[in-house]
Amino acid sequence: MRTGRIIKSISGVYRVDADGEMFDTKPRGLFRKKKFSPIVGDIVDFEIENVTEGYIQHVHERRNELKRPPVSNIDHLIIVMSAVEPDFSTQLVDRFLVIAHSYGLNPRIIVTKKDMTSEEQIQRIEQYLVIYRNIGYSTQFVGKDDNIEAIFDAWGSGLAVLSGQSGVGKSTLLNAYQPDLSLETNQISKSLNRGKHTTRHVELFERKDGFVADTPGFSALDFDHIQKDEVKDYFLEIQEYGQACKFRNCNHIREPKCNVKAQVEAGNIAQFRYDHYVQLFEEIANRKERY
Structure with a gap:
């Protein structure tokens, strides 16, 4: 055996x-x-x-498991976003972070196509990345001339899974890391601002001290396994500040004496993060029961 x-x-x-x-x-x-x-x-x-x-x-x-795409025993979930084509979206980052935390995964953020981005756009994205770093997330902003091998190896041992929309450059990153892979890449659909699916199955490739996986791109994220009252635990700074709310079961939306809303007002929680929290909470609260 x-x-x-x-x-x-x-x-x-x-x-x-x-x-x-x-x-x-x-x-x-x-x-x-x-x-x-x-x-x-x-x-x-x-x-x-x-x-x-x-x-x-x-x-x-299994220590953990992603349902879509199906892959298990993940040590690092690398949320890959592009700076442009498709445009960088904090809402999408936050939704991927929620999915990662809901499965007990350790998420990191990597933004690609820095070399295709204007200086003004770079500064705007960097401002967002500072906010994510202050929350506690590892972030990287890379272009085609960066040392991708060093970036992949810096993640530490174990299985790292690249996840993100189609067209953000997951396969391109892997090709830069291991040129002999020759993974198929595709152009972005200008009308949809997203890529076509090029990876059709999950596959692990060797890297220093572990593996890395390319996964089929997401066009929609599935929150069916998450209840509305759990969402606040997956926004780390909201979970932390929420411990000082007057009511233990505070959802930080309409409740009185809410410390989270006070910290948003004080600038200690980014307004866009709070807005995304409320939006996702209400989306899950309003979803129809399925039989």
Whole structure:
């Protein structure tokens, strides 16, 4: 029996990396009976059938898991935004951060296409990145001439997952990191201000002290697993200042003696972050029950 990590999954075949050796494996029938499917990132035990093939016997318990795209045991979620084409959006950053925290992931923010951005736009984006850094997030703003290898290696050990809209440059970053990958990239749709999907499956690639994953781009984010009362916990500064509100179950919207609203007024919580919190809270509160 060998142990390894699933690095790729296509048409029911799972490529497993076991200490640098690659095996194409299939799950035993018992997984189908349990209606359980292994996913990329899973640590699995498998029996070798021949030199390069085997059968998965056991999937180790997942530390965490993203539902869409399906990938598990993530150490760093890298939220990739572009400065332009598509334009930088703090609302999208905040929605990705909420998703990351809801799954117990450690998010970082990287903004691409600095070399395609005007000095005025760079200054505006940097002002936002300062706010995110003050909250406690790691941020990076990169262009094509930056040392991408050093940036990837600075994330530390484990599995780093690149996530973000189509067209923000996830595959371009990976190509810069490992030029021999030759991942497909695509132009931005000018009318939609977003890219076409170029990555069609999740795949892990080796990096120093771990792996990095390119994931299919998002055009919509799914908050179905989040309840309205949980949203305040996923805006870190709101969660922190909220502990001083008069009412323990304060949602920081219409309640009296709310410390969060006082801190927004005082400038200690960015107005745009609070606005995005309220918007997402009300969006989740108003969603229709599904049967």
